[in-house]
Amino acid sequence: MKAIVYNKYGSPDVLNLREVDKPIPEDHQVLVKIHAGSLNYGNLVLLKGEPFLARFAFGLLKPKYPIPGGDIAGRVAAVGKDVKQFQPGQEVFGDLSRAGWGGFAEYVSVPESALALKPENITFEEAAAVPMAAVTALQGLRDKGKIKAGQKVLINGASGGVGTFAVQIAKAYGAEVTGVCSTRNLEILRSIGADHVIDYTKEDFTEKGQKYDLILGVNGHHPISAYKRSLNANGTFVHVGGSGAQLFQTMTLGPWFSLTGRNKMSSLLQRQNQNDLIYIKELLEAGKVKPVIDKTFKMSEVEEAFKYFEQGHAQGKVVITV
Incomplete structure (x- = not known):
């Protein structure tokens, strides 16, 4: 599969689009075919290794998680035998920040607790802007x-x-x-x-x-x-x-x-929480909340997307289509 990979901290220039092995879901994991992702401040911390204290979580000398990307939306491709909440074919969205990241790729395997069913009234791009x-x-x-x-x-x-x-x-x-x-x-x-x-x-x-x-x-x-x-x-x-x-x-x-x-x-230190994501899903379905998207980039344009995002002037969210 194709994925955005980096092996050292730095500017967006260290990001590369490469072919890597497609993940195989473990018993408790869901394999998601990713349709879209989005950028958050945490992506910049992950990329640059700054502030330095963050490296104790993300890797002291080099990135612990070689594929960045936290917010995703996509479709369930397969599930492990212990997965209870999801089944192949369902549309989902989620936050991978406590599940190894890896969202800027064609597939990712994550615990089911990182995901929720995607609201039916929004697109994959809109859903990826949310978590x-x-x-x-x-x-x-x-x-x-x-x-x-x-x-x-x-x-x-x-x-x-x-x-x-x-x-x-x-x-x-x-x-x-x-x-x-x-x-x-x-x-x-x-x-x-x-x-x-x-x-x-x-x-x-x-x-x-x-x-x-x-x-x-x-x-x-x-x-x-x-x-x-x-x-x-x-x-x-x-x-x-x-x-x-x-x-x-x-x-x-x-x-x-x-x-x-x-x-x-x-x-506040935000924590990934499935129940909170489900609550947001309900607000989205009720029309009380809608994502605001500034720009959408292709996965091959991730370096450009990061450079735009780090300027700090985005109106709403910056989205990556996979």
């Missing part, structure tokens, strides 16, 4: 943020992969949602249901005096004190992405702010 980003948004809002109907919620960095899902999931929970993005993305946020939009190139939401019950920081460079200033008395800030300095402050000062005041400030 990591949507589950990250869900876990940030629901698990860390304790979102409730009627709350005022702000999504900073609302036009990227996680952000576009966060806006829609927050709306599905009945929140009043404000999205922060650049000028060119304002209409995208309005089209997916944001109640209010703020153009960060023209105004700083932390200086407006508006208070929020929950802020999800998906991108940005504000100090944690600025977020705290924008929270209601019992408000919550959840760091999902953004500058390294912002993450450091959230991890070091966040617990102090949480202990000494009524605000809760924490960071």
